[in-house]
Amino acid sequence: MRYLTFALGKGRLAKKTLELFEKIGITCEEMKDPDSRKLIFVNEELKLKFFLSKGPDVPTYVEYGAADIGVVGKDTILEEQRKLYEVLDLGFGKCRMCVCGPAGARKLLKHQELIRVATKYPNIAKDYFYNQKHQTVEIIKLNGSIELAPIVGLSEVIVDIVETGSTLRENGLEVLEEICPLSARVVVNQVSMKMENERIARILTDLKSVI
Numbered sequence: 001m002r003y004l005t006f007a008l009g010k011g012r013l014a015k016k017t018l019e020l021f022e023k024i025g026i027t028c029e030e031m032k033d034p035d036s037r038k039l040i041f042v043n044e045e046l047k048l049k050f051f052l053s054k055g056p057d058v059p060t061y062v063e064y065g066a067a068d069i070g071v072v073g074k075d076t077i078l079e080e081q082r083k084l085y086e087v088l089d090l091g092f093g094k095c096r097m098c099v100c101g102p103a104g105a106r107k108l109l110k111h112q113e114l115i116r117v118a119t120k121y122p123n124i125a126k127d128y129f130y131n132q133k134h135q136t137v138e139i140i141k142l143n144g145s146i147e148l149a150p151i152v153g154l155s156e157v158i159v160d161i162v163e164t165g166s167t168l169r170e171n172g173l174e175v176l177e178e179i180c181p182l183s184a185r186v187v188v189n190q191v192s193m194k195m196e197n198e199r200i201a202r203i204l205t206d207l208k209s210v211i
C-alpha cells in the first residue's frame with residue numbers, strides 16, 4: 001500500500017486540524033512537539049505522511065500531487081485558484097472576507113468611485129470588484145497588517161479577513177461590505193481522488209461523523 005500524504009497549513013488551522021484527525025484515529029504524535037523544526041512526519045502503521053507548509057502553498061502541493069489531501073482556509077482556495085477538488089467544510093476557522101474601511105468610505109463604494117483597495121488577496125478582490133460589482137478599482141497587494149493601509153493613506157478600503165472584528169474596532173475601521181463566509185476545507189488532488197478513492201472516501205466519512 002502506498003503512503004497517503006496530507007499537506008497542512010502551519011498557521012492558525014493546524015492545531016484544530018490535528019485534533020480532528022486524532023478523533024478519527026489518525027495520530028501523528030511527533031507533529032505535536034512545538035519545538036520541532038521537522039517538516040514531514042510519517043505514521044508507518046497507517047501508511048500516512050503529514051507535512052506542514054505555509055497555508056497558501058497547500059493548494060499548490062495538492063494540485064501537483066505532492067500531497068493527496070490538504071486542509072486549508074476557503075480564502076486560500078479562492079485566492080490560489082488551483083485545480084483540485086474541495087470536498088468537505090470542516091466547520092472551524094470560521095471568519096468572513098470583507099471590504100472594510102473608515103465609515104466615510106461607504107459613499108465611495110456606493111458611488112462606484114475609482115478607489116484603491118489594499119489586500120493580501122488580490123484575486124479575491126479583483127473578482128469581487130470587477131466581476132461581481134463591476135467597479136473599477138486599483139488593487140494594491142500587501143502581505144499583512146492590512147488595516148494600516150486606510151489609516152496611513154495607502155488606500156481607501158481593504159479586502160481582508162474579519163473574525164471577531166477587534167482589529168477593525170481598535171483601528172477605527174468597520175465592515176463596509178461582506179464578500180463571503182470562510183472556514184477550513186479539505187481539498188483533494190484530482191488524480192488521487194480516483195486512484196485512492198476508497199481510502200480517501202473512508203477518511204472523509206470518518207471526518208463527517210465527528211464534525
Ligand SMILES: Nc1ncnc2c1ncn2[C@@H]1O[C@H](COP(=O)(O)OP(=O)(O)OP(=O)(O)O)[C@@H](O)[C@H]1O
Pocket residue numbers: 009010011012013054055056072073074075076093094095161162163164182183184
Ligand atoms: N482571525 C483570522 N485571521 C486570519 N485567518 C483566519 C482568522 N480566523 C481564521 N482564519 C483562517 O486561518 C487560515 C490560516 O491563517 P494564518 O494567519 O495562520 O496563516 P496565513 O495568513 O495563511 O499565512 P501567514 O500568516 O503565514 O502569511 C486563514 O487562511 C483563514 O482561513
Ligand SMILES: O=P(O)(O)OC[C@H]1O[C@H](OP(=O)(O)OP(=O)(O)O)[C@H](O)[C@@H]1O
Pocket residue numbers: 143144145146147160161162163164165166167168
Ligand atoms: O477580526 P479579528 O479577530 O481581529 O481578526 C482579523 C485579523 O486577523 C488577521 O490578521 P493576522 O493576525 O493573520 O495578521 P496579518 O494581518 O499580519 O496577516 C486578519 O488579516 C485581520 O487583520
